[in-house]
Amino acid sequence: MSNAADTPVLSARGLRKEYGKGEGLVRAVDGVDLDVSAGETVAIMGPSGCGKSTLLHLLGGLDRPSGGEVRLNDRRIDNISEKALARMRRTDVSYVFQSFHLMEELTAVENVELSALLAGRPPRAARRRAEELLKQVGLAGRARFLPSALSGGQRQRVAVARALSNEPLVVLADEPTGNLDSAATLDVLQLFKDLRDSGQTLIMVTHDARIAATADRKFSMRDGALMDETWPTGGTTGQLGTLVRLED
Numbered sequence: 001m002s003n004a005a006d007t008p009v010l011s012a013r014g015l016r017k018e019y020g021k022g023e024g025l026v027r028a029v030d031g032v033d034l035d036v037s038a039g040e041t042v043a044i045m046g047p048s049g050c051g052k053s054t055l056l057h058l059l060g061g062l063d064r065p066s067g068g069e070v071r072l073n074d075r076r077i078d079n080i081s082e083k084a085l086a087r088m089r090r091t092d093v094s095y096v097f098q099s100f101h102l103m104e105e106l107t108a109v110e111n112v113e114l115s116a117l118l119a120g121r122p123p124r125a126a127r128r129r130a131e132e133l134l135k136q137v138g139l140a141g142r143a144r145f146l147p148s149a150l151s152g153g154q155r156q157r158v159a160v161a162r163a164l165s166n167e168p169l170v171v172l173a174d175e176p177t178g179n180l181d182s183a184a185t186l187d188v189l190q191l192f193k194d195l196r197d198s199g200q201t202l203i204m205v206t207h208d209a210r211i212a213a214t215a216d217r218k219f220s221m222r223d224g225a226l227m228d229e230t231w232p233t234g235g236t237t238g239q240l241g242t243l244v245r246l247e248d
């Protein structure tokens with residue numbers, strides 16, 4: 001599946017994002033070109049403030065660029081209507097954030113099924129998929145727990161299950177282990193290896209070299225520009241549904 005000749009699932013051309021003006025102008029993303037193929041996992045590393053989160057937001061349609069193009073499955077998403085963008089965010093891309101962003105008043109299984117429901121799945125199918133995904137991330141026994149009753153690592157595993165529940169084209173992860181202790185980091189690290197092996201297209205921003213090492217390709221970012229450090233590689237991809245079970 002990781003084939004440079006494929007039409008990329010996600011691509012960017014001349015992507016720019018500027019904040020402020022005059023002497024206060026910040027070029028957060030400064031002319032990024034990127035092609036990500038189906039099944040590829042990509043890691044972006046770089047110093048604080050170099051533009052990693054801004055780039056991820058532009059790639060996932062959470063923010064609009066100042067210039068350049070973003071294409072998802074060969075369709076421009078940088079200039080589409082707010083309504084089309086909102087639909088695309090519900091169905092085609094998913095996010096895993098450093099601070100989890102779970103709904104605190106919903107149980108683990110409700111958090112996971114919600115994004116499947118928003119993507120248009122019927123309620124029973126959404127619940128079935130949510131339960132299956134929680135099992136795959138090793139949290140079958142915690143499905144009815146509120147996030148406040150889960151550890152940081154367990155919350156992030158719920159967030160990863162949620163990110164998969166709408167079967168997105170691309171998962172975008174922003175510092176997925178940034179808030180975790182080392183034991184929880186190892187659990188989430190295993191989960192990201194499983195994601196890679198399952199053939200899920202994934203772009204992650206991380207300071208953690210161990211997480212970056214799970215990716216097929218690594219980029220480093222400096223002052224808004226992206227440098228490919230590992231091209232070409234042979235990515236390991238497989239079939240969806242092969243997530244290895246973690247212990248509860």
Ligand SMILES: Nc1ncnc2c1ncn2[C@@H]1O[C@H](COP(=O)(O)OP(=O)(O)OP(=O)(O)O)[C@@H](O)[C@H]1O
Pocket residue numbers: 019020026027028046047048049050051052053054055
């Ligand atoms: N809303 C905003 N308004 C003004 N400047 C911003 C805004 N968002 C980001 N920036 C600036 O853009 C640059 C890139 O920020 P970004 O958050 O993308 O960096 P980062 O590489 O993700 O940093 P970190 O690793 O610390 O999270 C920084 O100089 C930041 O101050």
